[in-house]
Amino acid sequence: MHNVFAVSFAALSLTSAAILAPATAAAQPPSPSCSPALSPAENDEIARLSDTGTLADDNALVRLEDAVAREHRITEIYEQHADRRGTFASGLDTVEHEAVMPLQRDPQSFDDPEYAHRLSFDLLRRYLDNVHTEFTGGTPEPHWANYFALAADCTATPARVAVAGYNAHLVVDLPRAVAEAGSQPSDAADYFKIVASIAETGDQITERTDRTYSANMGPLWRFYFFGEGLDRVLGKGVATKPLLVAADVGANTTIFANGLALQNPSLAPAIEAEIDLQRRTAEQAFDVLARLDGL
Template identity: 50%
Template sequence: MDRRGLFSVGLDAVEHAAVMPMQRNEHEFVDQEWAARLSLDLLTRYLANLHAEMTGAPVEPQWQRFFELASDCSQSPEHAAMAGYNAHITVDLAYSVSVAGTRDHHAFDFFRIVDQIALHGNSIIDSTRSAYGADLGPLWSGFFIGDAVDSVVGEGVGTTAMLRIADVGYNSLTLAHGFALQHQPTEVEARHRIHGLWGTIDQVLGGLNYVGSL
């Protein structure tokens, strides 16, 4: 079985369960056209990297990491799958927020989308378990906030860091990065922050896999 589908199966499930029903309802968003631009750009980024992977073309670093893990059978399928979501949410979503021309008044629609995806998180868990036997449940249920992270970075350190991220709101952070990318004075710093955050999450995932918590 080709494990490069570990991200695709969850993406397909949540698109059908949450995203597409919203897109088809013309009364769902304040700005329907903006919501469509955001979703299309986000999906296109993954598909472009998938096509590049299949044809031997250059793949962006965040997706190259996913494909490497998915192709390495010594890595857990949970680790590989979560690397895909790290690429999708931490990096691609921030850039899609920028490309979609997001403004302050789009925040309501943005959080409406991510809230619906969160509410349908079980579709990701179920589809990934069914196709690959990988259990993402503990991670989607807040597994990061607790002993597993502390076992990697030190007692109390991981828990505090993840609680701070949860308090600020990971999607709020992504939205802020997307705003910053649209302005020349903050664009370069935003790029550094996005890829720095992606790298931090990637290291945590790797650490959890190393200690057997993934």
């Protein structure tokens, strides 16, 4: 199910793989030179809040509200210390409060509100589960281990750390959440309404990330969602227009289609491999652009 988005990054990977090793190091707490250490009590609080096993309410909306409130408190702790593990959390918190939850609380927003609640909850749950693993001494899933490893790497800028979080959240966790929610083609309209809210809050996300973490988030954000700068990696005029087209429709369509396919046991292994390829080649693209522009 390759689309222009995947093909563009696959082409990039051929040129960058020779100079870029994949980030596979296990996540470590950020060095004091990157951000102040959290107190033991704060570490314990994040571990407790991120334990999704205690989100037991049978009402889907109430459970989602609880998860969002927990993510908000975790983000507050990160931001109080400019802990780089919060570079993605700040944007996620913005999206949840400014766009997603107002929709979720309005029963007229979706054709199937229960489906929308399930989808948003499972997507957020996957992030919280990996935060919990990070704060209880375990090893997060590879896509989140990469994010936490970058947060601990003081040579990586806050913007570079943040975009790894969006890549993990959207390219890997979102299709898995689509599958877990039992999505059907008839759910496409509700799905697109939820994911469109991310782009709508782009200015707020970049402003908050820049303010809190002294980041220069804009260039990598525009590159991720709109393709700006890809020509600088592949050559003038090579890829910006195709990626713009893909970002508008194709990428989100592919994510949804991947989620549908993951529900088929005979297709799931190949789809998981494709998702991993998309994530890794995007990470290579971010590394190249960060090196070119010092982002």
